[in-house]
Amino acid sequence: MPSRSRPVSTSPRRVLVTGAASGLGLALVRVMVARGDDVLATDLQEERPDALPTGAAYLTLDVRSDEAWAAALAHVRDTWGGLDVLVNNAGVAAGGRIDVATMQEWHWIVDINLLGVVRGCRTFTPLLKAQGSGHIVNTASLAGLVHAPGMSAYNTVKAGVVALSETLSHELAPHGIDVSVVCPSFFRTNLGASFQGADTEMEEAGKRMVSRSRRSADQVAQTVLRGIDARREVILTDREGHLAWRAKRFARPAYTAVMKRAAARRVGA
Numbered sequence: 001m002p003s004r005s006r007p008v009s010t011s012p013r014r015v016l017v018t019g020a021a022s023g024l025g026l027a028l029v030r031v032m033v034a035r036g037d038d039v040l041a042t043d044l045q046e047e048r049p050d051a052l053p054t055g056a057a058y059l060t061l062d063v064r065s066d067e068a069w070a071a072a073l074a075h076v077r078d079t080w081g082g083l084d085v086l087v088n089n090a091g092v093a094a095g096g097r098i099d100v101a102t103m104q105e106w107h108w109i110v111d112i113n114l115l116g117v118v119r120g121c122r123t124f125t126p127l128l129k130a131q132g133s134g135h136i137v138n139t140a141s142l143a144g145l146v147h148a149p150g151m152s153a154y155n156t157v158k159a160g161v162v163a164l165s166e167t168l169s170h171e172l173a174p175h176g177i178d179v180s181v182v183c184p185s186f187f188r189t190n191l192g193a194s195f196q197g198a199d200t201e202m203e204e205a206g207k208r209m210v211s212r213s214r215r216s217a218d219q220v221a222q223t224v225l226r227g228i229d230a231r232r233e234v235i236l237t238d239r240e241g242h243l244a245w246r247a248k249r250f251a252r253p254a255y256t257a258v259m260k261r262a263a264a265r266r267v268g269a
Contacts, residue, residue: 012036014080016072018063018120019090020056021049024139024184027221028087029056035225038080042072043090063090063116069123076124082131085228088120089139089182095151106153113157114164121168128177135178137228138165142185142236146244146255149263169233180228184220184237185244 015032019025020041026049029041033055041052042061052058059075062068076083091113094105117138128134143151144158165181172179220237227235236242247255 012038013084014038014040014076014082015085015087016040016042016076016083016124017087017089018042018061018116019139020058021045021051024217024220024224025087025089026051027217028089028224029053030218031221031225037085040072040076040079063088063119064111066119069119073123073127077127083124083127083134085135085137086120086124086128087137087139088117089137090116091139094153096153097150098152101153109153109157113154114160117161117164121164125168125172125177128172129175132176134176135180135228135231136165136168136172137180137182137224139182140165142183142241142244144181145183145241146248147259149259166233178231178233180232180235182224182227182235182237183241183245184224185241186215 012035013032015037017025017029017032017039020029021043025041025043029039030053032039033053039056040059041049041056042059043049044060044062046060048058057079059072060068061072092109094101094109096105121136121138124134124136128136138161140161141154141158143155144160144162147155147159162181162183165179168177169179215238223237224235227237236245244255247258
């Protein structure tokens with residue numbers, strides 16, 4: 001997907017963010033409220049999370065529920081009459097080798113990380129089409145572009161989000177709707193708390209990568225906001241991500257050798 005960008009818009013927007021109680025979702029809510037946007041933060045909690053800034057509204061939304069999405073659409077229509085930006089950010093983490101991770105883990109992560117995004121896009125696309133404008137922002141991961149060993153389920157769902165986003169960027173362009181996909185590499189967040197599964201070795205490796213990152217969710221959110229403002233189709237948030245993606249595209253043999261060495265080290269661990 002080419003990373004085209006348009007002139008930056010600075011006018012206030014009506015924004016819905018999923019997975020907004022913590023991590024990147026919360027950081028995005030903060031920077032968008034500070035920017036002057038009207039933000040509807042959504043997450044699983046019944047009560048409004050204390051961490052949300054006072055300028056954000058809150059709505060309970062389980063991205064696995066079609067009924068909850070329908071309620072979110074009704075709320076947006078009744079409150080704002082339309083929507084400018086939909087941020088499908090809710091997600092969980094799972095790492096596991098193909099013969100260790102269970103099918104239950106696969107169903108769990110597919111339903112949240114991939115189908116949760118699909119439901120959001122399906123729910124709000126008719127509204128965006130009717131108003132002839134809008135911007136869908138889907139949070140994937142660098143794992144959607146660069147596929148390290150031992151993370152088959154996570155890589156697969158994030159690659160699916162990238163594919164969905166590229167498809168919709170073409171499909172919805174005639175309707176005046178932009179689509180972006182966010183692909184950060186590891187940054188400090190509480191995402192590791194959602195790790196679950198049978199492959200505890202890969203889980204611990206993933207948690208170490210998250211905790212050792214030099215980047216915070218707030219830093220990543222600032223980069224993402226600039227990408228959203230510029231309507232970039234692919235939003236890479238750090239130098240490592242740019243280098244890894246370029247290596248896969250333009251130096252494939254070297255990229256493959258690095259990935260195979262990583263897999264070999266895991267066997268010897």
